Amino acid sequence: MNVTGVVLAGGKSRRMGEDKRFLTVGEETLLARTTSVMAQLFSEVLVIIAQDSPPLTVSGCIVHRDLIADCGSLGGLYTGLARATEPRVFVVACDMPFLNPDMIQWFVDRDPAADIVMARLPAGLQPLHALYSKRALPVLERMAITHALKIQQIASEPSLHTTVVLPAEWGERDPRAQSFQNVNTPADLDAARAALRNRSLPQ
Numbered sequence: 001m002n003v004t005g006v007v008l009a010g011g012k013s014r015r016m017g018e019d020k021r022f023l024t025v026g027e028e029t030l031l032a033r034t035t036s037v038m039a040q041l042f043s044e045v046l047v048i049i050a051q052d053s054p055p056l057t058v059s060g061c062i063v064h065r066d067l068i069a070d071c072g073s074l075g076g077l078y079t080g081l082a083r084a085t086e087p088r089v090f091v092v093a094c095d096m097p098f099l100n101p102d103m104i105q106w107f108v109d110r111d112p113a114a115d116i117v118m119a120r121l122p123a124g125l126q127p128l129h130a131l132y133s134k135r136a137l138p139v140l141e142r143m144a145i146t147h148a149l150k151i152q153q154i155a156s157e158p159s160l161h162t163t164v165v166l167p168a169e170w171g172e173r174d175p176r177a178q179s180f181q182n183v184n185t186p187a188d189l190d191a192a193r194a195a196l197r198n199r200s201l202p203q
């Protein structure tokens with residue numbers, strides 16, 4: 001479908017206090033959960049790690065190091081987009097325990113003419129469950145150079161066509177917005193594990 005899947009996995013996990021990628025939710029680590037959903041959808045899946053990260057191997061994925069250092073998730077997105085062999089990428093964070101393949105597919109199909117497809121949540125735009133075309137690369141590069149690292153700001157870039165998906169649209173598919181949740185703290189991790197246990201209970 002001319003889209004590369006990108007999983008950002010180069011964060012410092014400061015709020016968690018230990019490397020989030022290898023914490024388990026259910027049977028699998030967060031990194032294995034996210035990459036296995038992406039591998040169901042995309043024939044090329046890239047995992048982007050920090051420049052100073054120890055080596056990492058992820059089954060079925062190609063691992064790249066950040067091309068630019070110290071630019072946080074924006075640097076990871078830039079690297080994924082630059083390294084992708086397809087003209088567009090769908091990017092997620094490695095700490096999203098409830099990625100939904102149908103929802104991702106729906107985002108990918110939502111507006112083939114757009115340079116960016118991003119959800120608006122009640123708290124604001126969610127740039128790490130989003131589609132980007134390579135046309136966004138020069139803008140991301142400029143943002144990195146000027147250290148304007150809030151990826152959401154790309155949505156108001158006049159040279160790019162951004163489609164914002166509103167809660168009224170995605171909410172039909174995922175009323176609890178679980179697709180967009182990420183795990184930052186030990187309390188978030190406990191909540192994700194509890195949500196998974198509740199899901200597996202017979203209704």
Ligand SMILES: Nc1nc2c(ncn2[C@@H]2O[C@H](COP(=O)(O)OP(=O)(O)OP(=O)(O)O)[C@@H](O)[C@H]2O)c(=O)[nH]1
Nearest residue numbers: 008009010011012013014015048072073076093094
């Ligand atoms: N490749 C890459 N990914 C990053 C970088 N910084 C953050 N990420 C990823 O971007 C996503 C969101 O990161 P955050 O949760 O905001 O940051 P974090 O560093 O993981 O956690 P904190 O240290 O608690 O802020 C996660 O998937 C991170 O692994 C980076 O410098 N490079």
